[in-house]
Amino acid sequence: MPVEIADTLASRERLAQLYRGASENQARLQRRLSRLEASFRRQVEEAERRGRQEAEEMRAQAAEFATEIERLHRKLDKLNPSTEQSR
Secondary structure (H helix, E strand, C coil): CCHHHHHHHHHHHHHHHHHHHHHHHHHHHHHHHHHHHHHHHHHHHHHHHHHHHHHHHHHHHHHHHHHHHHHHHHHHHHHCCHHHHHC
16 A cells, blocks of 8 residues: 555545544533533522512511511600601
8 A cells, every 4th residue: 555545545544533532522522511501500590499489478568567667656746746757
């Protein structure tokens, strides 16, 4: 086999190996990216859920505070009717 043909076959074989390696790396990286995206989506969903839950708890607590403030104002007004006009 002439040297040129051997070099061409070796070059083609090396190119095929490089292509297979690159394809395998791309597939591996694509799977990793998919796992990272799924993990990120789960983290975002969990953060949204916690945020909604915390907001709901804060709204409930604010309503309780408003009710308590109103109760205290009424009590204060009963004790000192002149404070009602100053509010």
